[in-house]
Amino acid sequence: MKKMIQNYITRITENDIASLASQNGIYLNQREVTVLYQMIKNDYEILLYGDSRPLWALLSQQLQKENYEKIYQFYLFYKNKYQSFL
Secondary structure, three states, X not given: OHHHHHHHHHXXXXXXXXXXHHHOOOOOOHHHHHHHHHHHHHHXXXXXXXXXXXXXXXXXXXXXXXXXXXXXXXXXXXXXXXXXXX
């Protein structure tokens, strides 16, 4: 599973992030899309397998409060849902 995730991450684009967010009622500006894209590309292993609290603390300062809260809830929902596959 880790290899599949790694392969997906290498192909993900900023447009993918913006599209997924908007499909879930999260409307990001371009700066927020770029911040999330860079975090996902660089730190996805920490988000999935490590202590991601420092990353979320950093994101809380870089995203609009409403978007941060929605993204964090989205992350928690799917991380919990698919935890057994990670």
